[in-house]
Amino acid sequence: MKKGLKIVLSILICTMLFSSLVGCGNQSNEKGDKVDKQDNKKEVKTLKITMHASWYGKGWQAVEKDINERTEELGYKLDFDKIAEGEQGTQILQTRAAAGDLPDILCINSLQWIDSDLHCIDKVIDLTDQDWTKNYDDKILKSNYGYNEKILAMPLGGTNFPGIFYNKKVFSDLDIEIPTDWDEFLSACEKIKAAGKVPFYVAGKDSWTVQIFNIAGLQREYKGKDISKEYIDLMTNKTNIVDYDKLKDSYAKLKELKDKGYIQENWLSDNYEGQQKAIVDGTAGMTCNATWMMEEIQKSYPDKVDDVGGFSPVFDGDDPIGAWIPNAMLGFNTSKNIDEVKDFLNYFGSIETQTLYFNAQPAIPIAKGIEVKGLSGASQDIYNEFLNPDRGQTIWQSVPMPEGVEYVALGDFPEYSINVLLGERTPEETLQDIREFMEKDAKTKGVKGW
Template structure:
């Protein structure tokens, strides 16, 4: 699975969830029996399809004159191209699910989507989510599913056995790793066959980058800030080198897969896995113990007082400008952005993190990683991943992080290589300052 800025967003968003439903209005064309039908395009991941069905069923039960027709598309780059093509040719479904964050820019929302700025549809959307569905000051979508954490998944049973506490600094994390290694357990799981997984020490460290350099995202987008010349940004590459140099990685990490890594973690054969919380819910059917045995913490920085976590925001649901059912589509989005929709989804798909809807609470039996992430959000100690704040992400990051994490490339050199990779992409986007 190739995951650069584009495919990581798609892969995460696919795991993150999507939803469907809608509603009609008397002023719009209706079938002979008075029903209004909305088409809804989602990706074909199982989590997405399950969520879409749960939301559609709940909505249609409350609104029997509304029919939802859900269609699926592939994920990844192929799915991206389908969405772009259908929008550009005017053949898009009434409403559709797609990434939030910088990938939204590529869809030219001002020309292809309905502007929802100040619309009542947004009444229950948490305000700090809105920037990731905003372009040029206009809001275009509502969140579907939950936020997810990008940091360290850890085995709580191992921590309990060894009397360890969740680290708040990198030094504390490395000290924990030393104790875990001494007990014969793999301290840090790496799965570089799935190269996208190598990026988490860098991407998940953005909370610490922003804490040290609050304007990094803007300066980076403008070509003024670089990874190699920003100590806090180089740290993510250094983390990759540190755990390799100390011998903390699993044997065969270069050929291990993401699925194998998650299994190692759940079975307690590995204690830590730099990963996304979205990876947990699909495992629960086979490994129900993952709900309670696996926890989450943000990648530790240098200051315990500033400890926090990087989050991946939910995907968005948007309305195509070509819809003939605007009122119905807006009612659909209002339902998606409601506690009722979250309740319907909770019965089918375990949330991987907190909802971004006011009043949408995690269930009492929520998985531990979701509760852990909620705690970071409750204390205001989160930052969106850089890809939600900047359109700039070089396509070769995963190859660079594999090399650094394998001891083949020094971290400072890896950061410099990434800056060159980023420059090519920024120029292709036509960004000022590059």
């Protein structure tokens, strides 16, 4: 019995020891599984994305929110580096590029500027084979976002147009029809002024807004012409901007609005936000900006967006309407996180993300397969004018340069417009200022023909 009991006890002890070891092994595996699962999570990288401060709108906010909710799945998050507009922002980027301080991702007006001003086209990531490229017209991508037959940038945002935005109630109450030429425009201003309102609101504190009137005025130089040929001739010094009479006329017309008391007294201290508020409230009858302003109004004044109408700037009548193609976004191969940069660009270019972006910030996309809900009536009105084959053109700032032709900068357009309004420079002197800036820029870059 004792011997039998010993045998039984030995078996029980061995069984317990075996079970214990198995249990420990299971616990060890479970812990190992947890470690493996944690190890399989993507390390979250932070990607620095540089853009002008005003570009961070509702569309980007929606994209950032989506990324933040899926950070571990995607493996990255964004750090927005918001820089100044205009010449100040240009100088910031040029200084950084010269020092080799490039962000992971850059949002800019055009890819060609990377080559002509930042001189780092060789550091841009090739996006030719990314999935998102299938959603766009190949010719558009290669001509505006490509270099040496490679696609180096993706379209950012929608197509935009310069426009005059007006308060519908002001126009209705004063029985004003939409002007079709300059005389009718001045007549509308006079009626609005007589009613005690601001006829033409200028946001001089945010000087980039003031230039749009003259950007549209310059477009008239290319009416009925091959704009690519004409603009390339300007870049290569075959024509002289001093002879651009339509541009000179646009500065004269801007000054005329000021001299006739159609611009508010505090225009130099009033800003972009004030411009939007004045036009939705009806304290101002009209203002000049671009269709991107309607995106801001939809965000800030969703209940008043239908109170604003739009038409293209009027000078001679039936003026050409220029379209800004979407801005450009690209990545640099100097990034320590190139794989994540590529992943982000493919994510952003997808139909799903583009739909998210445009439904948060309605605009006119150039990608296929995107349904935009809530495009403002004012933007649609100007877009309808653009669709007239006798009027729609690429805006001169968006004309791509062929290989071997460099952009020659025209200088600080906001400053030119402000100086004319202040009476510090005449329209004639302004064109001479532009010419001198072009000469200096061309010689600095060593452009042939200058």
